[in-house]
Amino acid sequence: MNQIKNITLLFITLLLLSAIGFTSNKKIIYDAFVHNKMDVWKYTIDKMQRQEMKSDSFLLELINYQYGYIGWCLGKNKKKEAKHYLELAENNVNKLDQKNTNQALANAYKSAFLGFRIELNPLKAPFLGRKSLKHIKTAIELDDSIPMVQIQYGLAYLHMPSISGGSKENAIDHFIKAENMMAKNPQLQKNDWNYIRLLTLLGQTYEEIENNIKAEEYYKKTLHIEPEYHWVKDRLYPDLKKNWNKSNE
Numbered sequence: 398m399n400q401i402k403n404i405t406l407l408f409i410t411l412l413l414l415s416a417i418g419f420t421s422n423k424k425i426i427y428d429a430f431v432h433n434k435m436d437v438w439k440y441t442i443d444k445m446q447r448q449e450m451k452s453d454s455f456l457l458e459l460i461n462y463q464y465g466y467i468g469w470c471l472g473k474n475k476k477k478e479a480k481h482y483l484e485l486a487e488n489n490v491n492k493l494d495q496k497n498t499n500q501a502l503a504n505a506y507k508s509a510f511l512g513f514r515i516e517l518n519p520l521k522a523p524f525l526g527r528k529s530l531k532h533i534k535t536a537i538e539l540d541d542s543i544p545m546v547q548i549q550y551g552l553a554y555l556h557m558p559s560i561s562g563g564s565k566e567n568a569i570d571h572f573i574k575a576e577n578m579m580a581k582n583p584q585l586q587k588n589d590w591n592y593i594r595l596l597t598l599l600g601q602t603y604e605e606i607e608n609n610i611k612a613e614e615y616y617k618k619t620l621h622i623e624p625e626y627h628w629v630k631d632r633l634y635p636d637l638k639k640n641w642n643k644s645n646e
Contacts, residue, residue, distance in 0.1 A: 421588075422441055422445060422458065422462070423458070423588055423589065424588045425437060425438075425441050426438060426441060426462050426465070426590055427588040427589060427590050427593075429441070430465070430590035430593065430594070431590075431593070431623055431625055431626050431627065432625065432627060433627050433628070435466070435469055438462070438465070438466055438469075439466060441462065442459065442462045442463055442466055442482070445458075445459045445462070446459065446463075446485060451489075451492075453493065453496065453498050453499060456489055456492060456493060457493070457499060457502060459489060460486055460489050460490060460493075460506055461545070461591070463482050463483075463485060463486035463489070464486060464506060464509055464510075465590060465594075466482055467479050467482050467483050467486065467510075467513055468513070470482065471513060471516050471517075476517055479513065479516075479517065480517060483510060483513050483514070483517075486506070486510060487507075487510055490503050490506050490507060490510070500535075500536075500539055501536045501537075501539035501540035501543055501546055502536070502543060502545060502546065503536075504532045504533065504535045504536035504539065505532070505533060505536040505543070505545055505546045505549040505550075506549075507529075507532040508529045508530070508532035508533035508536065508549055508553065509529075509549055509552070511525045511526075511528050511529035511532065512525075512529050512552070512553075512556065515529070526557070526561075529553065530553060530557075533546075533549050533550050533553050536549065536550070537550055542578065543578075544575040544576075544578045544579050544585060544591070544595075545575075545591065547571045547572070547574045547575035547578065548571070548572065548575045548591070548595060548598075550571045551567075551568040551569070551570070551571030551572045551575070551598075552568065554567040554568040554571065555568035555602065565602055565605055565606050566606070568602055569599065569602050569603065569606075572595060572598060572599050572602065573599070575595055576595055576596070576599065579591075579592050579595070586622075592622075593619060593622065593623055593626060596615050596618055596619040596622070597615070597616075597619055597626075597628065597629055597633065599611075599615045600612045600613075600614075600615035600616045600619065600629070600633065600634075600637075601633065603615060604637060609637060609641050612637055613634075613637060613638075613641075616629050616633060616634040616637060617634075620634065
């Protein structure tokens with residue numbers, strides 16, 4: 398009986414992996430993000446990393462997915478795994494540097510990866526923080542019309558201590574700039590995990606500054622675009638409503 402069960406599970410797994418081969422990586426990552434299927438996310442970036450010939454656009458796509466996976470690993474305290482994928486992602490960014498292409502995005506990701514390094518070793522924050530800020534400022538100077546550059550600049554403001562210039566309000570300003578850019582381009586919205594994450598990030602940041610009306614607006618907007626997004630649907634939005642009701646009692 399167990400043998401039949403194992404064969405069935407193997408068959409289902411093979412079908413799923415076959416389906417992955419015929420679906421765009423963008424859609425796979427989006428679905429994995431929405432439904433918290435991080436095993437599928439990991440499988441996809443591993444498969445992409447093994448591909449020998451990588452165009453600049455393919456490399457940027459891979460770096461973005463690695464960036465998302467590293468953030469998830471750190472959130473789950475999987476530091477060893479985060480470090481492994483961080484090293485791969487940093488090496489991929491260095492390849493872009495060698496070609497001297499997409500320098501604005503390369504600098505934005507360098508800034509993000511240094512932020513990840515700080516999470517892995519907070520004692521290095523004073524040194525790495527300055528380097529991270531330098532990279533994102535370079536990215537903005539090179540091209541401030543790229544949503545990811547604006548998002549990363551917003552995250553720099555969000556995580557920076559207030560004594561050093563950190564500001565949630567400034568972070569929101571950059572997030573909204575990124576949102577407006579993405580709203581003008583359907584390709585940057587459809588099946589794109591970055592867009593759903595950005596809307597969620599806006600909701601969370603508004604909640605942090607106790608603007609519950611705007612937080613609710615963005616959580617609703619997120620669920621209107623993707624009703625099945627588990628994190629907002631099952632946790633963030635219900636928690637906002639519960640805490641909001643308590644504060645009004």
